[in-house]
Amino acid sequence: MVEKGTLRVKTGLAEMLKGGVIMDVTTPEQARIAEEAGAVAVMALERVPADIRAAGGVARMADPSVIEAIMEAVTIPVMAKVRIGHFVEAQILEALGVDYIDESEVLTPADEKHHIDKWQFTVPFVCGAINLGEALRRIGEGAAMIRTKGEAGTGNVVEAVRHMRTINEEIRRLTVTPKEELMSVAKEMGAPYDLVCWVAENGRLPVVNFSAGGIATPADAALMMQLGADGVFVGSGIFKSEDPAARARAIVLATTHYNDSKILAEVSRGLGKAMTGKEISEIGRENLIQFRGW
Amino acid sequence: MKKPTLGVLALQGAVREHLQMVERCGARGIPVKYPPELHLCQGLIIPGGESTTMGRLMTTYGFLEEIRSLVAEGMPIYGTCAGMIMMARRLVEGDQPLLGVMDITVRRNAYGRQVDSFETDLVVREIEEAEKPFRAVFIRAPWIESVGPGVKVLAEFDGRAVLAVQGHMLVSAFHPELTGDDRIHRYFLRLVEERVAG
Numbered sequence: 001m002v003e004k005g006t007l008r009v010k011t012g013l014a015e016m017l018k019g020g021v022i023m024d025v026t027t028p029e030q031a032r033i034a035e036e037a038g039a040v041a042v043m044a045l046e047r048v049p050a051d052i053r054a055a056g057g058v059a060r061m062a063d064p065s066v067i068e069a070i071m072e073a074v075t076i077p078v079m080a081k082v083r084i085g086h087f088v089e090a091q092i093l094e095a096l097g098v099d100y101i102d103e104s105e106v107l108t109p110a111d112e113k114h115h116i117d118k119w120q121f122t123v124p125f126v127c128g129a130i131n132l133g134e135a136l137r138r139i140g141e142g143a144a145m146i147r148t149k150g151e152a153g154t155g156n157v158v159e160a161v162r163h164m165r166t167i168n169e170e171i172r173r174l175t176v177t178p179k180e181e182l183m184s185v186a187k188e189m190g191a192p193y194d195l196v197c198w199v200a201e202n203g204r205l206p207v208v209n210f211s212a213g214g215i216a217t218p219a220d221a222a223l224m225m226q227l228g229a230d231g232v233f234v235g236s237g238i239f240k241s242e243d244p245a246a247r248a249r250a251i252v253l254a255t256t257h258y259n260d261s262k263i264l265a266e267v268s269r270g271l272g273k274a275m276t277g278k279e280i281s282e283i284g285r286e287n288l289i290q291f292r293g294w
Numbered sequence: 295m296k297k298p299t300l301g302v303l304a305l306q307g308a309v310r311e312h313l314q315m316v317e318r319c320g321a322r323g324i325p326v327k328y329p330p331e332l333h334l335c336q337g338l339i340i341p342g343g344e345s346t347t348m349g350r351l352m353t354t355y356g357f358l359e360e361i362r363s364l365v366a367e368g369m370p371i372y373g374t375c376a377g378m379i380m381m382a383r384r385l386v387e388g389d390q391p392l393l394g395v396m397d398i399t400v401r402r403n404a405y406g407r408q409v410d411s412f413e414t415d416l417v418v419r420e421i422e423e424a425e426k427p428f429r430a431v432f433i434r435a436p437w438i439e440s441v442g443p444g445v446k447v448l449a450e451f452d453g454r455a456v457l458a459v460q461g462h463m464l465v466s467a468f469h470p471e472l473t474g475d476d477r478i479h480r481y482f483l484r485l486v487e488e489r490v491a492g
Contacts, residue, residue, distance in 0.1 A: 002414045009411045012433045012472050016342045016376070019306040038350040040306065040343070075388060075402060076344055077434065099408035099434070122409050256305050256351055257327070 005122030010144035013077065013100065013124060014208040017041055017145075017231055021221065021252050022210070024048050024235040026066070028073035030244070037248035041077040041100070043233070044070040049106050049153030050236035050275065053289075059107040061089040064096055071097070079126070084293050085111025087120075094123045100145070101125045103138075105292035106152045106235075115293065118142030128212065130163045130290055132170035133189030136199070137294075139207055140192040146205060148229070149290040150213020153236050155277035157214045157223065159290060164211055164227045174200040213290070216241070216274045218254030218267050225258035242272030298486050301326040301335035305351040307343020307376060311471035315479045321486070329360040337370040337486035340377030340393075342433070342469055345402065348376055349391035358393060365395045370462040370485040378465035379436050386439050396463045397442025404437040404454070404467075411435070416468075418449045418457060421477040428475055430456070430468035437467050462489060 003009075020040025025031045031042050046062040047055065061082050071078045077099035082089035084103055089110075093101050103116055105128050118125040119142035128149035129135035135146045148167060150160030170189075177185060177200060186196040198206055211224035212233035221232045232255055234248075241247045250267040257263040280288070297320065302312045304325035316323035316339070326332060338361065340348070352358050365371050373381040380393050382400035405411070411434055415427035430451070438455035441447060449457035449466075456467040457478070462485050470478040 002412050004410065004412045006413055008431055008472060009413055009433060012431055012469060013408055013411065015308045015311065015472065016344070016433060018308060018310075018343070019304075020344060020347055035346060038347045040347050076346060077408060094409065097407045097409055124408065252347070253351075253354065260327075 007144065010124035011207050014126070014145035017077070017210075018208060019256060020231045021248075021255050022079065022231070022233045023238055023248060024233075025070060025239070028069045030239055031070045031073045031078075033245050034238070034248055035074045035076050037245060038252035039076060039248065040231070041079055042070065042074060043079045043081065043102065043235075044098070045081065048236040048239060050155070050240050051153075052106060053153040059083075061086070061092065061107070064092065067093070067096055067098060081107055082116070083107040084109040085114050085116060087116045090116055090121060090123075090125075094121055098123065103127050103143075105149060105289045109292050115141055118144075126210075128290075128293060129167065131166050132174075132199070133191045134293070135167060135205060135209070136189070136191035136195040139195055139205070143207065145208050145210070147210040147212040147233055150211065150215070151280060151283075151288060151290055152213045153278075154214050154280065154283070155216040155237060155240070155275040156280060157216070157220045158280060160211050160214045160220075160224060161227065163213075163290075164224060164229060167205075167209070168228050171199055171203060171205070175203045215251075216277065218250045218264060218271075221251045222254045222258035222264055225255055231255065237275055240275035247271050247274070297322050298336040298483070298490055299324060299334055300337045300339060300483070300486065301332060302339045302341055303348075303357070303377075305355075305357075306347050307341040308469070308471055309341055312339050312341050312374075315471050315476055318476050319479050319483050321483055329356050332360055332364055335369070336490055337372070337482065338364075339482075340371065340373040340380050341471070342375035342377065345376040345379040346390050348380060352380070352393075353391045358391060361393055362395060365393075365463065368462055368489055370464075370482065370489055371395065372464040372466075372482045374466050374469055374471065375433065375435055378438075378467055381463065381465055383442075396460050396465060397445055398458060398460075398465065399439040399441075400436045401439045402436050403434050405432060405435055408434055414451065416449050416451060416456070418478065420448055421481050423477065428470070428477065429473045430470070431472045432456075432468045435467045438465070
């Protein structure tokens with residue numbers, strides 16, 4: 001019997017992306033540059049997060065014609081974003097045949113209380129998280145891949161580091177928590193008990209965990225990998241820089257050889273200007289998008 | 295007999311799952327990040343991942359020539375999914391760096407996009423307990439379009455070859471490393487042991 005959309009098929013694609021870089025692109029030409037540079041997948045968008053931030057207003061799913069043009073341009077997987085809780089946008093992306101849906105805080109949330117019931121879909125979902133409880137809630141809803149949120153569109157890696165360290169510390173703590181305490185931990189975290197037990201026993205998330213939000217240099221990518229990310233998403237960092245093709249390629253090499261400081265030094269050379277970053281305190285807490293979703 | 299060492303090419307993709315499988319089969323598994331490490335291995339696995347990414351990284355770091363010459367000397371090699379694409383001599387479409395060591399023609403993304411990815415039971419010949427079905431996970435998978443005279447097909451799905459062997463070279467379109475079933479890894483380990491025994 002042939003079965004599609006099983007959890008193993010969904011999480012399996014994320015396993016295949018490990019050690020790779022997923023790049024935000026807005027045109028078929030950018031998608032080809034990303035593929036040529038060695039991206040494992042692209043995220044098809046109308047605007048990169050830095051431009052979404054600058055433009056303000058309501059950010060929505062991209063026009064299907066933008067996504068389809070990018071799907072036709074490359075052979076690697078194509079992901080696309082929907083608003084948190086907007087299951088109809090997700091139905092549309094599934095109908096288009098995108099390979100992964102990102103239920104993303106970068107777009108304006110459509111539901112203040114509920115995320116999408118991702119079990120209803122054949123296409124797999126990736127969701128953002130700033131801590132272990134949030135990651136496990138999303139997995140409980142059917143997410144097949146997690147990415148730490150960071151702070152998208154800032155070119156500042158500090159929030160990505162905070163979120164990765166937080167999740168890893170919470171996982172480490174769980175592995176030494178006595179079994180009888182796990183129920184109250186699950187209650188405090190607001191996470192499904194069976195998933196809390198799974199993490200306590202296995203010492204990792206049950207799905208792949210990438211890092212996202214603020215990665216702008218090869219060193220940033222390698223930093224996140226050394227902190228335990230399975231791979232990285234780079235949003236504005238590539239196509240908001242001076243030489244996107246060279247930077248994309250350098251970030252791919254740095255993600256593969258994240259532990260090799262000689263290679264990191266080599267690939268960091270002569271990449272031109274990185275995107276202009278933003279200090280988090282200048283943005284103001286009420287404007288941080290990492291707190292969208294719950 | 296000393297445990298054989300199997301390398302898993304660790305540039306990108308599902309490396310950990312293969313290493314776990316190798317250890318489960320009683321061999322030693324090491325991740326291979328640099329070409330000189332290939333010489334520590336009695337066999338090599340090219341894992342699933344993105345073949346375009348892997349091909350570029352292999353070109354950049356000089357893996358293509360090194361692996362080709364070791365395989366020509368008889369080192370057993372097993373490629374899953376993207377690894378199978380890398381090992382193919384020809385692709386139906388597209389132009390990307392390949393190892394090109396095995397006499398097969400492969401079609402990338404042959405079953406469609408991720409929403410068409412699937413799992414199914416396969417009949418696999420020549421593995422242990424071959425009468426028991428093998429649960430096979432196909433993810434944006436390629437298939438084998440045609441094979442040369444020296445290639446033996448060990449499993450088909452829907453009339454297409456999805457597992458094949460040519461001497462010391464093995465390829466699968468699906469991912470045995472994602473299931474608990476280690477019979478195909480054991481089959482590969484036998485190829486390695488035969489080679490070690492000379």
